[in-house]
Amino acid sequence: MVSIFSLYPCNPLLYSSSSSFRNFVEWHFNPSSSSNSNSASSSIDGRGGGGGGSKVLLVIAAAHSNPNILKTNRKSKYGYPLSTYDSDDDDEDDDDEDGDWLSDEEFAEPARLDTNGKRSKLHASKGKERQNEKEWGVRDFDNEPSTRIRGSEGVASLRRNYNGKVPNGVTLDKNLKEKKYPRLSEEIILDSKWLPLLDYLSTFGIKESHFVQMYQRHMPSLQINVCSAQERLDYLMSVGVKHRDVRRILVRQPQILGYTVENNLKSHVAFLAGLGIPSSRIGQIIAVAPSLFSYSVENSLKPTVRYLVEEVGIKERDLGKVIQLSPQILVQRIDVSWNTRYMFLTKELGAPKDSIVKMVTKHPQLLHYSIDDGLLPRINFLRSIGMKNSDILKVLTSLTQVLSLSLEDNLKPKYLYLVNELNNEVQSLTKYPMYLSLSLDQRIRPRHRFLVSLKKAPKGPFPLGSLVPTDECFCQQWAGTSLDKYLAFRQRLLVRRFAEKFERKM
Structure with missing residues (x-):
C-alpha cells in the first residue's frame, strides 16, 4: 500500500506525469523487486531510508520547506549521520577554509547558530591533499599502486576495464567489488556496474561512508553513467565550484549527478547570474546551497525572488548581495521566516518595517536564526546592560551581525572590557556599535594597551x-609611530595571553 503525504500543496520537484509517477512507484517500491526488497520508506527524490515491510510512505517536500525542519537524525550501521535534508553536519571532515567569505581576523567570530539557535560544531579539517582535478587513479585489482589516467581518457579506460574484461583479457573477478569497497558492499547490494563511477567519485575524496549516505538519499545516483557524471561535474567546476567542494555537494545533493547540463545546470547558473551575482561567487553559492538545483527556476526560485522584492521590500539592486550573504534564502520557506521575525521584532522592539528590511539586507541570516534561542537572548542581554529598546534598535539596524555573536565568548567579555578597562558607558555603543563586531584579542585590547604603553591614552573614557580605522591610520593618527612597531607589540601581547591561558588550563 502506498500513501502520499504532501507537506504543502505545491511541489515543483515533481516533473513527471502522473502515469510516469505511478510507474516510478511500482518500479522503485515493489517489494518483489530484488534491488528494493528491503525498502520500507522512501521519498520521491530518493532521500528515504531502509528497512523491511510492504507499506510505503512518500513524503513530498514543498518548494520552500526549511531543510532543517524535517531532520530525522537517522544513522547508518557505522554510525554515520543520514540526515534527510541539507545540513552542515553531514560531512564532519569538510574543509571550511573559504566558508566565511567576509572573515577578518580582527573581527568577532560569529556564534555559527543553526536554524534552531544552537551553536553548530566546527568541522575539523583533515588537511589531506586532494588529487589533481585533471587526473585520477584506477586501483589495480591486486591492490597495487594506482595508475594515473588523464581526463576523459581515464573514463573511457574505466568503461573498458569494467566491461567484463581487464586490459590483459582476464575475466573480471566477481569479488572485485567486495575487495575494493568492503564496507559499502556490506551496507548495500553493490552492483559491479557501479564501480567505474565509484572510482571516479573517489578522486574527490568521497569515502565508502559517503557513498552509503548518497545511496540512502538517492539510490539512482550511483547508477549514473560515469561519462555523464564527469560531464556534469566538469561543468560545475567550470563555473567556479572548487574540486574540494564536490564531495560536500554530492553527499548533500547526490541528485546533481542526474541533472543534465543543458536542461538543468545551465538554467540555474544563468538564473544566479541574472540576479547580479558575480561569476566568481557562483561556485561558492552552489557549494553552500546545492539543493537549489532541485527547485524549478520558474515555479520556485523566481517566485521566491519576487517575494523578497514585493513583500519583504528588498531592493532589486541588493538582491545579489543578499543571496551571496545567505544562499539558503532561495530554498527556505521565506514567507514563514519573514512573517514570524517581522512580527517578533515589531512587537519586541517596536521596529518599523524599513528598519527590519535594513537588517535583512545587511544580514539575511537573520531569517534563519531561532527566535527563542537566537534573537531573544541577545536582545535581553543588551537590555540587561542598560540599553533601552530604542538604543537596541539603533544598534541592530546599524550592525545586525550582533545577533550572530556568541553571548559568552563575544558580547559579554567585550562589554566587561568596555566598562572596566576602557572606562566607557554603555551608551557609547549607540554611537560606535561596530565595537561589538571587533575582535577583543586582535584589535580592541592591543590598540588600548599600545596607547597606554606609549602614554598616549587619554584620561577618562577611552x-x-x-x-575603527585600519592599522595604518591608527598608527598615523593616534599612536604617531610606525606600523611595524605596533604589529610587533600586538604579536608579543597575543603570545603572552596565549601562554597565560595555557597555564590556567594546566
Whole structure:
C-alpha cells in the first residue's frame, strides 16, 4: 500500500506525469523487486531510508520547506549521520577554509547558530591533499599502486576495464567489488556496474561512508553513467565550484549527478547570474546551497525572488548581495521566516518595517536564526546592560551581525572590557556599535594597551573612535609611530595571553 503525504500543496520537484509517477512507484517500491526488497520508506527524490515491510510512505517536500525542519537524525550501521535534508553536519571532515567569505581576523567570530539557535560544531579539517582535478587513479585489482589516467581518457579506460574484461583479457573477478569497497558492499547490494563511477567519485575524496549516505538519499545516483557524471561535474567546476567542494555537494545533493547540463545546470547558473551575482561567487553559492538545483527556476526560485522584492521590500539592486550573504534564502520557506521575525521584532522592539528590511539586507541570516534561542537572548542581554529598546534598535539596524555573536565568548567579555578597562558607558555603543563586531584579542585590547604603553591614552573614557580605522591610520593618527612597531607589540601581547591561558588550563 502506498500513501502520499504532501507537506504543502505545491511541489515543483515533481516533473513527471502522473502515469510516469505511478510507474516510478511500482518500479522503485515493489517489494518483489530484488534491488528494493528491503525498502520500507522512501521519498520521491530518493532521500528515504531502509528497512523491511510492504507499506510505503512518500513524503513530498514543498518548494520552500526549511531543510532543517524535517531532520530525522537517522544513522547508518557505522554510525554515520543520514540526515534527510541539507545540513552542515553531514560531512564532519569538510574543509571550511573559504566558508566565511567576509572573515577578518580582527573581527568577532560569529556564534555559527543553526536554524534552531544552537551553536553548530566546527568541522575539523583533515588537511589531506586532494588529487589533481585533471587526473585520477584506477586501483589495480591486486591492490597495487594506482595508475594515473588523464581526463576523459581515464573514463573511457574505466568503461573498458569494467566491461567484463581487464586490459590483459582476464575475466573480471566477481569479488572485485567486495575487495575494493568492503564496507559499502556490506551496507548495500553493490552492483559491479557501479564501480567505474565509484572510482571516479573517489578522486574527490568521497569515502565508502559517503557513498552509503548518497545511496540512502538517492539510490539512482550511483547508477549514473560515469561519462555523464564527469560531464556534469566538469561543468560545475567550470563555473567556479572548487574540486574540494564536490564531495560536500554530492553527499548533500547526490541528485546533481542526474541533472543534465543543458536542461538543468545551465538554467540555474544563468538564473544566479541574472540576479547580479558575480561569476566568481557562483561556485561558492552552489557549494553552500546545492539543493537549489532541485527547485524549478520558474515555479520556485523566481517566485521566491519576487517575494523578497514585493513583500519583504528588498531592493532589486541588493538582491545579489543578499543571496551571496545567505544562499539558503532561495530554498527556505521565506514567507514563514519573514512573517514570524517581522512580527517578533515589531512587537519586541517596536521596529518599523524599513528598519527590519535594513537588517535583512545587511544580514539575511537573520531569517534563519531561532527566535527563542537566537534573537531573544541577545536582545535581553543588551537590555540587561542598560540599553533601552530604542538604543537596541539603533544598534541592530546599524550592525545586525550582533545577533550572530556568541553571548559568552563575544558580547559579554567585550562589554566587561568596555566598562572596566576602557572606562566607557554603555551608551557609547549607540554611537560606535561596530565595537561589538571587533575582535577583543586582535584589535580592541592591543590598540588600548599600545596607547597606554606609549602614554598616549587619554584620561577618562577611552576613545572608541581609535578602534575603527585600519592599522595604518591608527598608527598615523593616534599612536604617531610606525606600523611595524605596533604589529610587533600586538604579536608579543597575543603570545603572552596565549601562554597565560595555557597555564590556567594546566
